[in-house]
Amino acid sequence: MSLLTVNNLKVHYPIRGGILRRKIDVVRAVDGITMELERGETYGLVGESGSGKSTSGRAIIGLESPTAGEVTFEGQKLNQLKRQDRREYYKDIQMVFQDPYSSLNPKKRVNDIIAEPIRNFEKRTKDDERRRIQELLELVGLSPESMHKYPHEFSGGQKQRLGVARALALQPKLIIADEPVSALDVSVQAQVLNFMKEIQRELDLTYIFISHDLGVVRHMCNRIGIMYNGRFVEEGSAEDVYDNPQHIYTKRLVAAIPDIDPANRKHQTDFRREVKKEYDNKKAEFFDEHGGVFDLKQVSSTHYAALP
Amino acid sequence: MSDRSLLEIDNVQTSFRVGDSYYAAVDGVSLNVERNEVLAIVGESGSGKSALAFSIMGLHNSHKTKIEGSIRLNGKDVNHLSTSELNKVRGKDMGMIFQEPLTALNPLKTIKDQITEALDLHTNFSAKQQNERALHLLNEVGIPRADKVMNQYPHELSGGMRQRVVIAIAISCDPSLLIADEPTTALDATIQSQILDLLNELKEEKDSGIILITHDLGVVAEMADRVAVMYAGQVVELADVMSLFKQPKHPYTRSLLSSVPSTQDEKDMLHVIQGVVPSLPKMPRTGCRFKARIPWMADDTHEENPELREVADGHYVRCTCYKHFYFPEEEAEKDVAAHRE
Amino acid sequence: MWKFIVRRIIIMFPQLVLLSMIVFILAQLMPGDVTSSLAMDPNVSPEQQEQIREDLGLNEPWHTQYLNWVGSVVQGDFGHSFTHSVPVSDLIWHRMVNSIWLGVAALIFVYMLALPLGLISGRWNDTIADRLITGYTYIGFAAPLFIFALVMLFIFGFQLGWFPTGGSVDPGLTGWDFFTSKVYHLLLPALSLALIGTVTTVQYLRSEVIETKQKEFISTARAKGVPEPKVYTNHIFRNSLLPIAAVFGYEVTTLIGGSIFVEQIFSYPGMGQLFLESIQVRDFPVVTAIVMLFGVAAILGALLSDIIMSIVDPRIRIK
Numbered sequence: 001m002s003l004l005t006v007n008n009l010k011v012h013y014p015i016r017g018g019i020l021r022r023k024i025d026v027v028r029a030v031d032g033i034t035m036e037l038e039r040g041e042t043y044g045l046v047g048e049s050g051s052g053k054s055t056s057g058r059a060i061i062g063l064e065s066p067t068a069g070e071v072t073f074e075g076q077k078l079n080q081l082k083r084q085d086r087r088e089y090y091k092d093i094q095m096v097f098q099d100p101y102s103s104l105n106p107k108k109r110v111n112d113i114i115a116e117p118i119r120n121f122e123k124r125t126k127d128d129e130r131r132r133i134q135e136l137l138e139l140v141g142l143s144p145e146s147m148h149k150y151p152h153e154f155s156g157g158q159k160q161r162l163g164v165a166r167a168l169a170l171q172p173k174l175i176i177a178d179e180p181v182s183a184l185d186v187s188v189q190a191q192v193l194n195f196m197k198e199i200q201r202e203l204d205l206t207y208i209f210i211s212h213d214l215g216v217v218r219h220m221c222n223r224i225g226i227m228y229n230g231r232f233v234e235e236g237s238a239e240d241v242y243d244n245p246q247h248i249y250t251k252r253l254v255a256a257i258p259d260i261d262p263a264n265r266k267h268q269t270d271f272r273r274e275v276k277k278e279y280d281n282k283k284a285e286f287f288d289e290h291g292g293v294f295d296l297k298q299v300s301s302t303h304y305a306a307l308p
Numbered sequence: 309m310s311d312r313s314l315l316e317i318d319n320v321q322t323s324f325r326v327g328d329s330y331y332a333a334v335d336g337v338s339l340n341v342e343r344n345e346v347l348a349i350v351g352e353s354g355s356g357k358s359a360l361a362f363s364i365m366g367l368h369n370s371h372k373t374k375i376e377g378s379i380r381l382n383g384k385d386v387n388h389l390s391t392s393e394l395n396k397v398r399g400k401d402m403g404m405i406f407q408e409p410l411t412a413l414n415p416l417k418t419i420k421d422q423i424t425e426a427l428d429l430h431t432n433f434s435a436k437q438q439n440e441r442a443l444h445l446l447n448e449v450g451i452p453r454a455d456k457v458m459n460q461y462p463h464e465l466s467g468g469m470r471q472r473v474v475i476a477i478a479i480s481c482d483p484s485l486l487i488a489d490e491p492t493t494a495l496d497a498t499i500q501s502q503i504l505d506l507l508n509e510l511k512e513e514k515d516s517g518i519i520l521i522t523h524d525l526g527v528v529a530e531m532a533d534r535v536a537v538m539y540a541g542q543v544v545e546l547a548d549v550m551s552l553f554k555q556p557k558h559p560y561t562r563s564l565l566s567s568v569p570s571t572q573d574e575k576d577m578l579h580v581i582q583g584v585v586p587s588l589p590k591m592p593r594t595g596c597r598f599k600a601r602i603p604w605m606a607d608d609t610h611e612e613n614p615e616l617r618e619v620a621d622g623h624y625v626r627c628t629c630y631k632h633f634y635f636p637e638e639e640a641e642k643d644v645a646a647h648r649e
Numbered sequence: 650m651w652k653f654i655v656r657r658i659i660i661m662f663p664q665l666v667l668l669s670m671i672v673f674i675l676a677q678l679m680p681g682d683v684t685s686s687l688a689m690d691p692n693v694s695p696e697q698q699e700q701i702r703e704d705l706g707l708n709e710p711w712h713t714q715y716l717n718w719v720g721s722v723v724q725g726d727f728g729h730s731f732t733h734s735v736p737v738s739d740l741i742w743h744r745m746v747n748s749i750w751l752g753v754a755a756l757i758f759v760y761m762l763a764l765p766l767g768l769i770s771g772r773w774n775d776t777i778a779d780r781l782i783t784g785y786t787y788i789g790f791a792a793p794l795f796i797f798a799l800v801m802l803f804i805f806g807f808q809l810g811w812f813p814t815g816g817s818v819d820p821g822l823t824g825w826d827f828f829t830s831k832v833y834h835l836l837l838p839a840l841s842l843a844l845i846g847t848v849t850t851v852q853y854l855r856s857e858v859i860e861t862k863q864k865e866f867i868s869t870a871r872a873k874g875v876p877e878p879k880v881y882t883n884h885i886f887r888n889s890l891l892p893i894a895a896v897f898g899y900e901v902t903t904l905i906g907g908s909i910f911v912e913q914i915f916s917y918p919g920m921g922q923l924f925l926e927s928i929q930v931r932d933f934p935v936v937t938a939i940v941m942l943f944g945v946a947a948i949l950g951a952l953l954s955d956i957i958m959s960i961v962d963p964r965i966r967i968k
Contacts, residue, residue, distance in 0.1 A: 048496035048497070048498065048499075049467070049496055155584045157584075185352040185353055185523055185585075186352065186523060186525070186564060186567050186568055187352060187563065187564065187567045187580065187581040188352075189567070190567035190568075190569075190578035190579060190580050190581075191580045193569065193578055194577050194578055194580060197576070197577065212496060212497065213497075214497060215526070215568070215569050215570060216569050218569065219569030219570075219575075219578070220569075252498060253497060253498060255501075256497040256498045256500065256501045257497060257526070258497075258500075258501075258524065258526025258527055258529060258530050259526065259529060259530060260525060260526050260529050260553070260565075260568065260570055261529060261553065262529045262530070262532075262549045262550055262553050263550065263554075265529070265530055268530065269505075272501060362868075365871075365872055366871075367868050367871055367872065391876075391877060392876065394874075395874040395875070395876050396874065397874070398871065398872055398873065398874035399872060399873035399874030399875075400874060403872065403873075404868075404869075404872040406865050406868065406869060407865075408865055411864060411865040411866060412865045412866055412868075412869045413866055413869065414866045414869075414870070414884055414888070415866075415888070415962075415963070415964060416887055416888055416891070416961070416962065416963060422869075425870070425873060425875065425883075426873040426874065426875075429873065429874050429875065429876075430874060461963040461964070463963070463964050474869065477869065477873060478872070480873075
């Protein structure tokens with residue numbers, strides 16, 4: 001049984017207009033995505049700004065209410081549950097946010113920040129709670145004494161570790177990480193990525209890794225979904241997507257990844273120009289008459305693409 | 309000094325006031341840029357790369373900043389100009405592109421007004437000529453339906469379009485030097501490559517020099533002719549782009565390169581630099597400033613007063629520690645291999 | 650923009666309804682009604698009194714009473730004053746004109762003071778000029794308006810004799826003389842009100858300028874070679890003034906509150922003075938009417954500030 005199944009998930013926002021602010025149209029932020037996650041894997045959700053990747057993550061964890069579709073976690077359909085029971089399931093799914101600076105309350109001490117989810121969900125004695133917080137801090141590589149500090153006393157990478165510690169407080173099974181390293185310098189980024197891999201192995205975690213950085217995604221993920229306009233244009237293993245992209249949009253996205261080897265510069269520029277030409281010429285073939293994305297079709301056993 | 313020389317920065321020191329004392333964020337940097345050249349300045353936050361860019365443009369708050377040394381643009385020392393003299397140079401001979409296209413434009417002014425403002429200051433154009441020039445610039449930076457965009461406000465444009473407008477403003481008076489401070493960090497990958505292409509084209513066409521400030525080594529590999537790597541306010545390595553990526557020498561450069569996840573190699577764990585970038589008041593002022601980040605290196609591998617030395621043609625490195633540098637991971641692997649034999 | 654303004658005006662109606670309900674409920678909670686004074690009158694029997702109550706609709710259910718009341722208020726009929734035995738509207742009309750004079754003059758002074766002071770202390774923050782201005786705002790926050798107004802009256806009215814110490818106009822004047830006399834009478838109360846009322850806006854403007862100074866688009870302007878004075882006039886000030894429009898409504902409310910004391914102290918025949926007098930003699934129809942009008946003024950102030958915002962800010966104007 002897969003850990004998480006997302007079936008035809010949609011999140012639409014009304015656009016209101018006119019003097020009475022009546023609903024005149026909808027923004028299809030997420031427009032029917034379907035995915036399946038096995039325990040222990042890292043699934044990369046990739047796309048440019050406005051592609052709906054963050055909204056998808058937020059809808060899975062229940063921060064946005066889906067317009068349609070269902071999210072099944074460990075065999076249980078989450079949107080059919082009563083509020084109280086749903087809470088129990090959401091203990092198992094946690095989120096790590098992009099900006100470690102603004103996602104931690106600056107006025108609270110570290111122990112209160114990490115204890116918050118524990119206090120919400122579990123009844124523990126003061127001593128027990130403190131022990132758990134120290135455990136968590138050690139797990140993310142911070143000293144237990146840091147529980148009495150405030151967020152501003154930590155560096156960017158350490159703050160992101162705090163964000164992870166908070167997410168781990170309830171021993172979740174699935175962590176949704178929304179651009180967790182985008183605000184960090186390269187060396188700090190390496191630190192956080194390594195650490196996320198380590199705890200994944202240690203705690204048998206499953207990740208949904210949302211990012212616009214295709215280099216980071218390739219490094220972290222087993223499977224990748226490329227989103228465009230709220231839909232998947234391609235889904236497959238890292239090799240499928242990077243080495244054998246089928247959809248013209250994916251091709252262009254992959255071609256845009258900066259090449260770290262300056263010797264390839266000329267080749268890269270020519271290649272990009274070629275892909276751009278192909279994209280402009282064949283755009284009509286890869287999208288329907290309204291510019292919409294087609295349904296996914298199977299290309300190989302692991303590889304799907306939104307082809308006509 | 310060749311005829312192609314455009315900008316010469318000599319021993320620049322930029323100090324910020326913290327409390328009652330001044331601390332140097334840029335500490336004795338000497339660099340030069342030629343026409344039709346892209347010099348990339350790479351480093352993490354706190355390396356002093358942006359502080360250097362702001363020093364060249366004279367954008368620091370003069371009450372809280374001291375800038376020493378000479379910054380000569382086309383032979384003229386811009387560091388010792390009065391503000392009104394500097395204003396004749398800024399926008400005309402040098403332009404700047406900022407990181408956040410969202411906040412780099414005045415939200416209350418039309419795109420046209422923001423472009424013609426510079427033309428009004430530096431040219432004798434009539435209002436009509438200014439408008440024509442603004443329209444021409446918008447076309448040049450690849451903005452579709454430029455005539456419509458002229459009368460729009462920043463919030464009506466996408467991030468990529470806004471950054472094109474920022475570039476249009478920067479190049480409005482054909483400056484010989486362009487300073488781009490993280491110009492694509494806030495943009496999507498496909499937009500990033502378009503903006504980099506645009507900068508390249510403009511550079512070729514106008515025979516201008518570009519200083520590209522970035523922390524993204526991929527962008528450096530694609531854009532730069534030469535690269536200066538900065539750490540703790542100093543240049544620690546300076547080389548042409550090929551040598552820097554193929555034969556990086558300074559431990560900091562090598563560490564940075566191995567901490568970037570690449571789409572090609574399948575390393576499971578990335579290299580992590582130990583410790584953190586020191587904050588301004590705590591920055592070491594003597595000896596090798598990177599020493600604390602590579603504690604496994606013996607003390608005698610470092611120089612007492614490390615200087616930037618030419619170690620190959622056009623390849624400069626600071627401190628002797630690079631000669632002996634190794635990654636602790638590699639050493640561990642060697643040990644394992646030795647045991648097997 | 651028009652859509653925004655129209656929608657904003659539509660939103661105002663529920664606000665007005667809510668206000669009228671609150672005022673109506675307050676009026677109901679006040680002891681006594683029109684017939685109370687009749688109870689003292691030996692010529693009126695309890696039966697007659699009851700008859701009058703019936704005729705006036707005071708025995709109707711509350712919602713009918715409310716609708717009747719709203720109906721008359723809309724037509725400008727606020728009932729009869731207990732003490733003056735004239736319609737409340739006649740009593741208020743004259744006072745309202747005086748209060749509007751005072752309010753407008755005070756507003757003009759508030760911004761004549763706040764704009765230069767706020768801009769100066771924001772531009773040259775942490776200089777001596779800024780410290781002096783900030784010091785003044787602290788005093789303004791700390792000093793109670795009624796004491797400050799008394800001091801002003803004592804020094805400039807009684808000691809120096811520069812300004813009249815009461816009334817709103819000298820009697821028997823017409824035309825231009827009438828106008829100058831009016832202005833002369835309201836200068837001191839308006840200035841007292843403004844000197845205290847302006848400090849919020851000064852501080853607001855100061856912090857707004859300091860914040861705008863650090864925005865990236867200011868660096869863009871400097872990088873273009875825009876001279877420093879123009880950086881301020883063209884980029885920083887206009888952007889800093891925007892939030893000031895947002896606090897305009899708040900400023901109006903503060904001035905209304907302040908005018909109650911100031912009119913009393915300067916014996917200025919405005920609504921504030923009437924309000925205090927009516928409370929003292931428990932003339933509830935007058936009190937109710939004035940509360941209602943003050944409320945409407947506050948709502949209109951907020952409306953005006955939103956409309957100004959929508960005109961100045963293209964992000965609201967173009968949607």
